[in-house]
Amino acid sequence: MVDFSKLNPMRLLQPKTALKTKQSAEVAELKREFADHPTRGLTPSRLAAIFEAAEQGDLLAQCDLFEDMEEKDGHLLAELGKRKRALLGLAWDIKAPRNASAQEEALAADIQEILLSIPNFEDVILNMADAIGYGYSALEIEWRNVDGAWQPIELEHRPPRWFTIHPDARDELRLRDSSNSYGAELQPLGWLVHIHKAKSGDLSRAGLHRALAWPFLFKNYSVRDLAEFLEIYGLPVRIGQYPPGASEQEKATLLRAVVNMGHAAAGIIPEGMLVEFKEAAKGGSDPYQAMISWCEKTQSKAILGGTLTSQADGASSTNALGNVHNEVRRDLMIADAMQISGTLNTLVKMICHVNGWVTDPLRCPRFQFDTVEAEDLALYADAIPKLVDVGLQIPLSYVRDKLRFPEPDGDEPVLMRNEQLPVGLDQELLKGVIHKVDARRAAVLAAELPAPQKFTPDQQAIEDLADKAPLKSPVDKAAIESAIRAATNPEDLEVRLAAVLDGADISEFSQHLEKALFAADVMGYAHVD
Numbered sequence: 001m002v003d004f005s006k007l008n009p010m011r012l013l014q015p016k017t018a019l020k021t022k023q024s025a026e027v028a029e030l031k032r033e034f035a036d037h038p039t040r041g042l043t044p045s046r047l048a049a050i051f052e053a054a055e056q057g058d059l060l061a062q063c064d065l066f067e068d069m070e071e072k073d074g075h076l077l078a079e080l081g082k083r084k085r086a087l088l089g090l091a092w093d094i095k096a097p098r099n100a101s102a103q104e105e106a107l108a109a110d111i112q113e114i115l116l117s118i119p120n121f122e123d124v125i126l127n128m129a130d131a132i133g134y135g136y137s138a139l140e141i142e143w144r145n146v147d148g149a150w151q152p153i154e155l156e157h158r159p160p161r162w163f164t165i166h167p168d169a170r171d172e173l174r175l176r177d178s179s180n181s182y183g184a185e186l187q188p189l190g191w192l193v194h195i196h197k198a199k200s201g202d203l204s205r206a207g208l209h210r211a212l213a214w215p216f217l218f219k220n221y222s223v224r225d226l227a228e229f230l231e232i233y234g235l236p237v238r239i240g241q242y243p244p245g246a247s248e249q250e251k252a253t254l255l256r257a258v259v260n261m262g263h264a265a266a267g268i269i270p271e272g273m274l275v276e277f278k279e280a281a282k283g284g285s286d287p288y289q290a291m292i293s294w295c296e297k298t299q300s301k302a303i304l305g306g307t308l309t310s311q312a313d314g315a316s317s318t319n320a321l322g323n324v325h326n327e328v329r330r331d332l333m334i335a336d337a338m339q340i341s342g343t344l345n346t347l348v349k350m351i352c353h354v355n356g357w358v359t360d361p362l363r364c365p366r367f368q369f370d371t372v373e374a375e376d377l378a379l380y381a382d383a384i385p386k387l388v389d390v391g392l393q394i395p396l397s398y399v400r401d402k403l404r405f406p407e408p409d410g411d412e413p414v415l416m417r418n419e420q421l422p423v424g425l426d427q428e429l430l431k432g433v434i435h436k437v438d439a440r441r442a443a444v445l446a447a448e449l450p451a452p453q454k455f456t457p458d459q460q461a462i463e464d465l466a467d468k469a470p471l472k473s474p475v476d477k478a479a480i481e482s483a484i485r486a487a488t489n490p491e492d493l494e495v496r497l498a499a500v501l502d503g504a505d506i507s508e509f510s511q512h513l514e515k516a517l518f519a520a521d522v523m524g525y526a527h528v529d
Contacts, residue, residue: 135207
């Protein structure tokens, strides 16, 4: 990890020395190397020697072994792939520090744009996840000045075999250098090194592959033994019989016929000779397959925390157990994401530091994976109204966080509840008036109502609206009131009002009535709330 306190600020003003970070000599020499294959003839004693050398700082053979393991064991590769690719499904964001100012919020947005501009940033995360198996992953950074700001334009993954460990600092990764037995120190600001602790311990022993190597070895023995068993006992034994006095040429002809019958299933023999097929020796492949199965289950447990999310497990493969194992696998994903986000925070600090955007490292923006899982929407939709009805006070922010609902952006339209309207009122009219008007318009309308004189304020406001109903033609209001009181249903009321208002201009009156109905409805909701 970069120690920013030890970097010379004046050096950062010299991009050719501070940001020209390619270690060309060492890297060019390492590019000419070819990996060995320690898995050829691997034995328990050889494996132990490889691990012992790694503990003393020589990681070369161990890294080559780990690479061979992923190439030769399809099950191991598939399980590791599940764990690594789970990180690619997580959304991420750059968060401003706590109690951030407007300038800090803007800086967080700028940093996010810089990271998004890195080509295939998903590959950067996947390459960093390589440290789950090896214990570390090193990416060399290439910087470029874009519009006056230094930005990382490429993070190139370097093979783990390129590195060694300093014997005095067991967790200090160095670039292997033939001229220096301790290796070359990694240039500041030139590398992003992710140390992943699959288990506690020195860096040489922190990778998950250390635990996977032994099942890999035992599985190789079992696969080899199974192949030999099938080769020897998978085909019936063929015995050729020749009569007394047969010549050497006749014997050779018989032998060729026996061999050909095994591969070509056809052959010819002289007259008087016989080929007999004997039943294969009694035996089975079950012990070898049992050992292979045990090794693969052990690998699955080490990588994913269980077996039921990776392969069938006989009678115990139930949906309930599978869900439990998947929860364990999710815990591993969250733990991996937290470690990788910590290293990416170092990259964020590098960007802020080289550009002089932040003087206090504690006020730097931070990289964060979104590992929060949305709760069961149906469960909360049923429970929350009931809890609110009994008086439980639930903060709105809590519900948004649980259900992963964002805050509305300004005047962005929002969904509203479709209330059941009273029988007898114009349904379409009230829907258009009530549900297409936001809370602010309702507040403005309520504020324009006359001041209360009697009753409650709400009642008085409605009374005043009714008294001020405009009618351009002389209409007997008492007749209207009598028609309303005498009506037995909405259809009867419509007939009676039509008779009373026959010939009157009620266009302005209708508009006033619509506003009054809307105001009454808004006041009713406000009173209930």
